Amino acid sequence: MARVELKQVRKSFGSAEVIKGIDLDIAHGEFCVFVGPSGCGKSTLLRMISGLEPISGGDIVIGDEVVNDIPAADRGLAMVFQSYALYPHMTVRQNLSFGLENINTPRAEIDAKVEEVAKMLQIDMLLARRPKDLSGGQRQRVAIGRAVVREPRVFLFDEPLSNLDAELRVDMRSEITALHRRLENTMIYVTHDQVEAMTMADKIAVLRLGALEQFGRPLDLYNRPRNLFVAGFIGSPKMNFLAGRVSTQDARLLELEGGETVPLPADGFAQRPGEAVTLGVRPNHMTMAEDGPAGMTVRSVEQLGGESYIYGTLANGTALTLHLPGQIGATIGETLRVAPKTEEVHLFDTDTGLSLRRD
Incomplete structure (x- = not known):
């Protein structure tokens, strides 16, 4: 050795x-x-x-x-x-x-x-x-x-x-x-x-x-x-990335292009109002919910029996992947309301690509 x-x-x-x-x-x-x-x-x-x-x-x-x-x-x-x-x-x-x-x-x-x-x-x-x-x-x-x-x-x-x-x-x-x-x-x-x-x-x-x-x-x-590169390279399927700005009214909200807002963690990250940030969330940390903050149009579905992969886009063209347990009956062209699990997201400075995690 x-x-x-x-x-x-x-x-x-x-x-x-x-x-x-x-x-x-x-x-x-x-x-x-x-x-x-x-x-x-x-x-x-x-x-x-x-x-x-x-x-x-x-x-x-x-x-x-x-x-x-x-x-x-x-x-x-x-x-x-x-x-x-x-x-x-x-x-x-x-x-x-x-x-x-x-x-x-x-x-x-x-x-x-x-x-x-x-x-x-x-x-x-x-x-x-x-x-x-x-x-x-x-x-x-x-x-x-x-x-x-x-x-x-x-x-x-x-x-x-x-x-x-x-x-x-x-x-x-x-x-x-x-x-x-x-x-x-x-x-x-x-x-x-x-x-x-x-x-x-x-x-x-x-x-x-x-x-x-x-x-x-x-x-x-x-x-x-x-940083963004490591976040996108490590993990399969690849991490989802949502780019936007931290709301000037509430630092716990990310404003996406097109007007939709996505919740951000209340602590753990050093985001500032008005800052350009990129939210990262893994496909298995996305959920479907009737009151979800974002609408995703389904582009394709992979049913593997014990798990499902749903691929789609938000209104602003951002691609999203959902990895869900079980058999999900989504259809191509359908609009799903989706939400990230806020406690599982990552946050990066869009300009530098570096993580905004405090520790």
Whole structure:
């Protein structure tokens, strides 16, 4: 195990700065997920930690050692790639053994480690096969096994599940999480899928345009997003956003374009009369009520049996999603009166995007 620290880490390609002074402290044994939209810099940051990409500034510290100038092969890390990167002409056993053979590990020790890891990952019956004879999930297990046998200080995963189908991704998420509990190594995992991030991570680093937007435990990011970007990125379905101005007559009311008003929390947020704010409310924190403050025109309905999703728009064109338990008999074109659960809403400064939460 090893602690990983990033201290004002930067990366530039020519005049383009793609990683903009990131500070992170990943504790011994933590499962940290880098998440963000395509192009945010998460894979570049992982490659910088691994040593596959040189840094342009700052320090990367693994354990107690600054590794800026240490080659990738000497950092004590193991990386699992999106493409599996298995040797096609080798059997599974040979793929698992290759890294240990390169460092002159005794044959008996190699065989023992390969057998142990193969049983752990349930690929012991596949050791004589070649990658072309394996399914996607089996290839990914072999790629993970090749990393495990090296007993690295830190595991690095670069979108390892993106080539798998939806059902297999769910299974592999559980297997990687169980592997982390068993090995107790530090793991850093890159994904664009916030559901993977929420279900697997001890800590999540949300990245955008090469900058760190927020770092913390999954439910802290979900319950207390620092800004509009994190609020909209973390959570599925996406959070609803209603932009307007705080009433000059009553700071507990948000005036929407078009004249409708929505209640705001009486405390907990630092809104000021006349201020331009954006109210955020998750789809499962919206309700239907005959006396609801806003009228939503239904555009589509998804009935999933035990739950329903209703998609619509307010009079001012703002899109809304409702996630309700049970089977809701809404019809397309119908107007529903809806209301946010005031105690569950979030409030952001529209100009800066920052949360207006007091604490």
